[in-house]
Amino acid sequence: xxxxxLAELSQALQxxxxxxxxxxxxxxxxxxxxxxxxNSYITVTAESALEQAAAADARIAAGNATAxxxxxxxxxxxxxxxGQRTSCGSKMLDNFISPYESxxxxxxxxxxxxxxxxxxxDEFAMGSSTESSFYxxxxxxxxxxxxxxxxxxxxxxxxxxxxxxxxxxxxxxxSIRQPAGFTALTGLKPTYxxxxxxxxxxxxxxxxxGGPMARTAEDCALMLQVMAGFDAKDSTSVDQPVPDYSAGLxxxxxxxxxxxxKEYFAAGLDAAxxxxxxxxxxxxxxxxxEIKEISLPNAELAIPAYYVIAPAEASSNLSRFDGVRFGYxxxxxxxxxxxxxxxxxxxxxxxxxxxxxxxxYALSAGYYDAYYLKAQxxxxxxxxxxxxxxxxxxxxxxxxxxxxxxxIGEKIDDPVxxxxxxxxxxxxxxxxxxxxxxxxxxxxxLPLGMQLLxxxxxEARLLNIAHQYQQVTDWHQRAxxxx
Amino acid sequence: xxWEIVIGLEIHAQLTTASKIFSGSxxxxxxxxxxxxxxxxxxxxGTLPVLNAQAVxxxxxxxxAIDAEIGMTNVFARKNYFYPDLPKGYQTSQMDHPIxxxxxxxxxxxxxxxxxxxxxxxxxxxxxxxxxxxDFHGMSGIDLNRAGTPLLEIVSEPDMRSAKEAVAYAxxxxxxxxxxxxxxxxxxxxxxxxxxxxxxRPKGQAEFGTRCEIxxxxxxxFIEKAINTEVQRQIELIEDGGKVVQETRLYDPxxxxxxxxxxxxxxxxxxxxxxxxxxxxVLEPSFIEEVxxxxxxxxxxxxxxxxxxxxxxxxxxSVLSASRELADYFEQVQQTCGxxxxxxxxxxxxxxxxxxxxxxxxxxxxxxxxQLGGMILRIKDNTISGKIAKxxxxxxxxxxxxxxxxxxxxxxLKQVTDSGAxxxxxxxxxxxxxxxxxxxxxxxEAKRGKMFGFFVGQAMKASKGKANPQQVNELLRKKLxx
Numbered sequence: 001x002x003x004x005x006l007a008e009l010s011q012a013l014q015x016x017x018x019x020x021x022x023x024x025x026x027x028x029x030x031x032x033x034x035x036x037x038x039n040s041y042i043t044v045t046a047e048s049a050l051e052q053a054a055a056a057d058a059r060i061a062a063g064n065a066t067a068x069x070x071x072x073x074x075x076x077x078x079x080x081x082x083g084q085r086t087s088c089g090s091k092m093l094d095n096f097i098s099p100y101e102s103x104x105x106x107x108x109x110x111x112x113x114x115x116x117x118x119x120x121x122d123e124f125a126m127g128s129s130t131e132s133s134f135y136x137x138x139x140x141x142x143x144x145x146x147x148x149x150x151x152x153x154x155x156x157x158x159x160x161x162x163x164x165x166x167x168x169x170x171x172x173x174x175s176i177r178q179p180a181g182f183t184a185l186t187g188l189k190p191t192y193x194x195x196x197x198x199x200x201x202x203x204x205x206x207x208x209x210g211g212p213m214a215r216t217a218e219d220c221a222l223m224l225q226v227m228a229g230f231d232a233k234d235s236t237s238v239d240q241p242v243p244d245y246s247a248g249l250x251x252x253x254x255x256x257x258x259x260x261x262k263e264y265f266a267a268g269l270d271a272a273x274x275x276x277x278x279x280x281x282x283x284x285x286x287x288x289x290e291i292k293e294i295s296l297p298n299a300e301l302a303i304p305a306y307y308v309i310a311p312a313e314a315s316s317n318l319s320r321f322d323g324v325r326f327g328y329x330x331x332x333x334x335x336x337x338x339x340x341x342x343x344x345x346x347x348x349x350x351x352x353x354x355x356x357x358x359x360x361y362a363l364s365a366g367y368y369d370a371y372y373l374k375a376q377x378x379x380x381x382x383x384x385x386x387x388x389x390x391x392x393x394x395x396x397x398x399x400x401x402x403x404x405x406x407x408i409g410e411k412i413d414d415p416v417x418x419x420x421x422x423x424x425x426x427x428x429x430x431x432x433x434x435x436x437x438x439x440x441x442x443x444x445x446l447p448l449g450m451q452l453l454x455x456x457x458x459e460a461r462l463l464n465i466a467h468q469y470q471q472v473t474d475w476h477q478r479a480x481x482x483x
Numbered sequence: 484x485x486w487e488i489v490i491g492l493e494i495h496a497q498l499t500t501a502s503k504i505f506s507g508s509x510x511x512x513x514x515x516x517x518x519x520x521x522x523x524x525x526x527x528x529g530t531l532p533v534l535n536a537q538a539v540x541x542x543x544x545x546x547x548a549i550d551a552e553i554g555m556t557n558v559f560a561r562k563n564y565f566y567p568d569l570p571k572g573y574q575t576s577q578m579d580h581p582i583x584x585x586x587x588x589x590x591x592x593x594x595x596x597x598x599x600x601x602x603x604x605x606x607x608x609x610x611x612x613x614x615x616x617x618d619f620h621g622m623s624g625i626d627l628n629r630a631g632t633p634l635l636e637i638v639s640e641p642d643m644r645s646a647k648e649a650v651a652y653a654x655x656x657x658x659x660x661x662x663x664x665x666x667x668x669x670x671x672x673x674x675x676x677x678x679x680x681x682x683x684r685p686k687g688q689a690e691f692g693t694r695c696e697i698x699x700x701x702x703x704x705f706i707e708k709a710i711n712t713e714v715q716r717q718i719e720l721i722e723d724g725g726k727v728v729q730e731t732r733l734y735d736p737x738x739x740x741x742x743x744x745x746x747x748x749x750x751x752x753x754x755x756x757x758x759x760x761x762x763x764x765v766l767e768p769s770f771i772e773e774v775x776x777x778x779x780x781x782x783x784x785x786x787x788x789x790x791x792x793x794x795x796x797x798x799x800x801s802v803l804s805a806s807r808e809l810a811d812y813f814e815q816v817q818q819t820c821g822x823x824x825x826x827x828x829x830x831x832x833x834x835x836x837x838x839x840x841x842x843x844x845x846x847x848x849x850x851x852x853x854q855l856g857g858m859i860l861r862i863k864d865n866t867i868s869g870k871i872a873k874x875x876x877x878x879x880x881x882x883x884x885x886x887x888x889x890x891x892x893x894x895x896l897k898q899v900t901d902s903g904a905x906x907x908x909x910x911x912x913x914x915x916x917x918x919x920x921x922x923x924x925x926x927x928e929a930k931r932g933k934m935f936g937f938f939v940g941q942a943m944k945a946s947k948g949k950a951n952p953q954q955v956n957e958l959l960r961k962k963l964x965x
Contacts, residue, residue: 080527080528080529086529096528098527098528099522100522100527102529197531198529198530199530200529201528201529202529205760206759233533235531235532235760236531236759236760236762312756313756313759315563316572316573316754318572319571320571321528322565322567324570324625325525325526325625326527326528340565363563363755363756364752365754372756
């Protein structure tokens with residue numbers, strides 16, 4: 001039954017061809033058998049999953065089920081779940097049992113979805129490979145010597161390995177889209193403000209956005225339907241009606257204007273990915289779309305701007321982890337300063353410390369204007385680039401990363417080359433626009449990803465385009481061998 | 484050398500909102516530790532702030548009251564530093580774009596002169612919690628009840644030139660925020676806290692000297708003492724060939740000295756940056772006008788009105804308008820009795836000394852404004868004399884009756900105005916003092932003047948003070964002359 005998509009399983013549950021308890025047991029068994037190798041889960045909540053499944057079956061029987069009722073999901077371990085460990089992939093929060101539920105996970109609970117557990121991630125979502133987790137690296141089911149991408153690599157590997165039906169992720173600089181590309185999934189980063197950040201542990205508040213990771217655009221639409229919406233508890237949440245994301249999936253692409261940013265197809269892009277996108281362009285043309293070359297002239301400034309803004313916010317966001325109220329506390333602190341220093345030195349991993357250092361430096365007196373303020377100006381320019389582009393085209397098509405999944409350990413000692421893997425994804429975060437990543441082909445057995453970026457609140461259109469592409473291609477239907 | 488003192492104050496006023504500035508927790512003072520601390524106040528991972536609209540309204544009220552520019556787009560920023568009672572590792576405050584910009588305030592000095600003091604800015608921020616160092620056996624306790632309480636930090640220009648001026652400014656702010664109803668002004672509970680920036684310079688020198696900041700001075704008396712002590716320290720230091728070092732100091736009222744807390748070098752680099760969890764606060768002109776419409780009459784306006792409407796002296800008007808409660812009390816007395824001057828005399832005289840003696844605030848006055856006004860009415864209609872009124876007032880204060888009338892009735896204090904009765908009484912008095920009457924009639928005008936008082940005294944004594952003094956005067960004169 002794990003071959004089926006969320007939409008198919010939803011049908012099966014509603015028609016009572018299958019029970020949620022059976023389905024949940026099946027996935028729990030797969031996790032037990034297969035996750036030892038993948039390490040996609042940090043915490044498996046088998047007991048509560050089965051309780052939720054039983055409740056879901058009752059709800060289906062009572063006839064008031066939603067599309068998500070009884071569907072076994074997994075949540076990135078950055079979403080607070082009440083009474084459960086919420087670790088953020090860090091030793092700092094290894095002992096942290098959240099006293100409250102995030103808005104996103106609460107919405108899934110309300111919809112009757114089942115949570116199988118919490119998925120692995122780069123520590124505090126800082127990374128592009130899920131190697132910086134305190135719980136060890138997650139492996140890519142397509143090639144277990146390779147990374148699944150990051151930081152939502154646990155969710156990506158769990159969905160790609162069919163260890164859950166779909167999962168939540170978060171995307172600060174590509175953390176949903178890049179791993180989706182590395183594992184042949186469909187993943188959507190919504191418009192900033194579309195999905196509540198309440199209970200989603202902050203990495204870089206002005207960039208963080210939760211979103212779905214699933215096998216198909218259709219499944220992402222069902223997931224986003226639950227996640228999206230205004231939340232009074234998040235001041236950056238936007239009070240705008242949520243459309244029916246499934247309603248327009250079958251709309252025609254005739255007359256759709258797709259822009260190809262020339263800056264994204266320059267040197268450094270892997271030939272196979274480039275070829276895959278060229279093939280996709282032909283598919284879109286066949287579906288009635290027009291292709292235009294466009295320019296995002298400030299794209300090359302995105303990486304330096306991002307690696308100032310994100311660490312700056314992170315350095316402040318992570319100050320609360322001080323060993324005083326929750327999380328890791330060093331043994332026998334000599335005094336207050338020692339408590340701070342050792343709790344943080346021992347509780348945080350290398351990449352988190354690096355970003356705290358970078359961010360602290362960027363915000364320091366005398367450097368603020370040269371770094372933080374300048375980065376904010378670049379951010380404005382990048383946003384303007386997108387706004388100008390959307391006057392010419394409806395959506396932008398580009399790769400999700402310069403290469404397919406790299407080997408575990410290949411880049412871990414070279415942070416800058418790791419940062420560069422985000423080159424195509426972070427512009428959308430800086431501009432706040434939505435993007436959907438979807439599989440575009442394979443090279444040497446490894447998935448190749450592409451993404452469609454749209455104007456603010458164009459999620460429904462993006463999912464429609466991705467869905468139409470998935471009607472004429474089968475990349476998304478392929479499963480990794482052994483899963 | 485002649486030194487000039489330069490003082491600027493930073494006053495933190497706790498805003499009286501039902502809940503905290505970024506969370507729904509209550510802000511009541513004195514609750515059990517950590518019972519008013521929500522997930523947000525604890526800085527739990529994943530929690531987010533939501534701005535309290537009432538705090539914004541209160542800040543705008545203050546800005547309008549000091550004629551300040553209102554920050555129509557104001558921005559919250561994070562002030563980053565580590566401290567155990569600062570749960571998030573940063574304080575959410577305002578830096579480059581405060582809600583209240585440049586304004587000013589007039590203060591009245593002891594000699595009656597009015598001085599204008601500039602207000603640089605006022606910004607919204609959250610309070611920190613409290614570290615408790617006692618009763619934890621070598622450890623510290625943290626109480627986060629206060630964390631997230633809304634504060635308005637009011638920063639003055641360095642315009643004050645003496646400790647007395649600084650106190651007058653602080654008192655004016657105190658009175659203003661209470662008038663506006665945006666802060667309860669309770670200094671003992673820390674609702675109004677003051678940091679004093681103090682420097683000295685040779686008289687005539689244009690540039691400022693190096694300043695020291697005295698943190699958290701919590702009463703008007705201590706503001707004056709702390710500043711004077713600090714000024715003395717700086718003068719002695721410089722005159723001994725030393726140099727003032729920019730630093731933060733603490734005032735110890737027990738030893739009456741300030742001591743160094745941390746130097747500028749040790750000061751934190753707060754790494755301010757706009758808080759990404761809160762959007763810029765954009766105020767609409769219509770909102771500003773709405774708040775303007777809610778402004779009560781302010782102390783200065785009230786003082787001016789008391790002068791023009793009631794013909795009070797500047798001094799009386801400023802005493803009576805010093806607090807909203809006192810002014811309201813006075814106005815109610817005035818309304819009841821219809822005589823502003825008598826009302827002012829009684830409120831500033833008998834009532835004030837009674838409250839002083841008992842250590843009570845005007846709101847706790849044992850004599851209500853209606854009671855006092857009712858009593859003054861009886862003075863005016865000659866039911867009682869001013870002297871008897873003091874007895875009635877004391878009886879009212881002691882709770883011996885619900886109204887002046889009730890007390891006058893019960894104690895038989897009604898003034899005798901029946902001229903027949905007074906004449907009969909006077910006849911008795913004159914008969915009993917026949918010798919003095921003889922003497923009086925034999926005396927010259929000057930001597931008679933003095934002796935007349937004796938007969939009045941005897942007559943009032945005989946009437947137990949109840950005879951109308953005017954009538955006694957008139958009739959007595961007639962009888963003696965006759």
